[in-house]
Amino acid sequence: MKKCVLIGLAIAAAALPVAANDWPRWRGPKNDNISTDTQFSTQWPAAAKKVWAAPVDIGYASPIAADGVVYVFTSLSKKDTLTAFKADSGQRVWQESYDNAWTGGYAGTRATPAIDGGNIFTFGGAGDLTSRDLKTRKANWQTNVISTLKAGNLQWGASSNMLIDGDLIYVQTGENAPIAVAVNKSNGQITHRSVVKDKAGYAAPILAEVGGKKQIIVFGASTIYGLSPDLQTKLWSTPWRTDWDVNASTPIYSDGKLFVTSGYKTGGGLYEITDKGAKQLWFNGDLKSRFQGAVLDGGYLYMATEAKKPDGRVVVAEWATGKIVAELPDRGTELGMGGSVVRHGNHLVGLSERGSLSLYSATKDGIKRVTEYRNVVDGSQVWSTPLIYNGNIYVKGKDEIVCISTRP
Template structure:
């Protein structure tokens, strides 16, 4: 049972979206050296960085600095406007943290009580947009802060306002900023999905049509079928919601054998990939707005992705399966599900992509650099990080501005990966 809880923690914390071309998320901050929300612009998990190292020394790339007061948790990092943001638990209080690019603390602000029950620690990664930072704690306290100073701007208690419902591992959503709206899923009977004004926290619309409560998923926004829609997972379905009105556009059952619907859906040209760790495998669906439903294109039990998400590059899906797939790192064709390559040597990994390479960090603290090849992928380099307790290496690596950032528990490391 403990093993199941550990794995599920990974899922809900790293709910990730790996998409090639959706339009979503935080506003761009200008230039390429920013990563303003979990998994970057549009939640593609694809960095625009170029000119990066194609192999590393045996000891790994040069470490620039380490910040060792992140607190307990699994939050990743966002980078914008010359600052780095993350979150962590400090005794009984959750806090949002801002650093400068030299790893020096700028500010640290509370965001409610920390999560003390199953798999304690922070979950969500802060989202940046237009000079503000937004963060939701595990019990649904959604707060906005001025990015430069940390000054609190507003707070909405989603549990009190919408009767937010969450599972044994709490809420783990990385909220989306789309234009002037914040989109999130309290999952309660008074608000399954809601849109708030990002400047004030005022409610713009509420969806109560959806039947099921929140899972551990962070959705994505796409333009498809003449509508701008939020695609996300509930505990028992996948849904598309009109971003402008909150109307439910379509839904399809996705009932896991264990409550771990957490993978951010992957969208490409009208097709959506969804998966659930440990139980329901992975499947490609095609939503039909006229029928308000979706048709299954293919389904594979062994693609039960729960930790790495699914990274889409040039028509191929990359990620890590869980129990059904034997913790295999996979490369499959997006439209057909055809196997290109499977590898069980890594264990479960969190991934990101930059300059033709996949960066993969496994549970044990081994960092891999993989080259994409016609046959799938090849391991080019690897190095070992300092051994940490179980669950320390759950946050996905981030590549931004010629650096690689790795969060492991209380520590955040920055490495120089820019080629000379």
């Protein structure tokens, strides 16, 4: 295993525990993309109030935050780089890099970092899993799961956001190899290799409890799998095909039901999951998200769908039936194919793939745009999710991260 190389040091970031407003991983502490930030305001200023901005490198990974520090994972000159900023001021706290960034199509990072147990973990597009101690900033370990498995990488690079459960980190892999692995988060050793050998997808594995037993659900390139936690038993599988094998949106599991969505000519569907199989309950071609996925709250799905032209109309759909019950009525403010939404109370924060930030009131009874800030960052592929933290929103653009206050 290669060691990460420290390229810059400054002020130390304190180790966790996770506080109430912390957002330590992809889709937040509960993996639901619902913020409970206690300082968030829905009374946004008329014009965007920029608190700070800082240059960063390329990538699609979303920012995360813990203990007053915001972390951004990017790539430059064949190096993957993790940078820590003070959340309130934008002062750079530290920065470290390792060689072997993804330089293929859509170069840059994909997977969002994750903080757990005083360490921060990253998964690079070339397959490198890394661990770093947040208190000392020293590298703990680095393991390339693609090369260890002698796998081929995916067309657009390893993109699976990490699932951390207990001592294990689960990720999808590549081609011609076990579809997923579990890595010991203490030492970086691969402890479990999936009995299923299939082309991986780009989506995060998720944890589900079915009939009182844990399952790891893997949204592969053309098939959804339910696996035992040690990845040695295939419990069930069901096909899900998407153009270019881009199954990339994180599935949502709740009370025995599983929602999956993908883009291009596909859509979204709900399955009933048991320990013996998956039964499709409904399918709706208008619930289509290429990689941002949806938010489940109170029996309703909230998402930006690329099926409602122009791409990125914000819609609300019933979880039980898939029926769209509300959608944004005004045109010209769609979020685009790669636009994302985060839920807070009865509101959504939406980020368009062109860098515009919006606040919507959104319930099953209707959606209304409350405020819109045009082009808070530059870029035509702003595909990272906005971070809500301590009353501010952090947006990663093409070459900068910007902090916007929500308070009047």
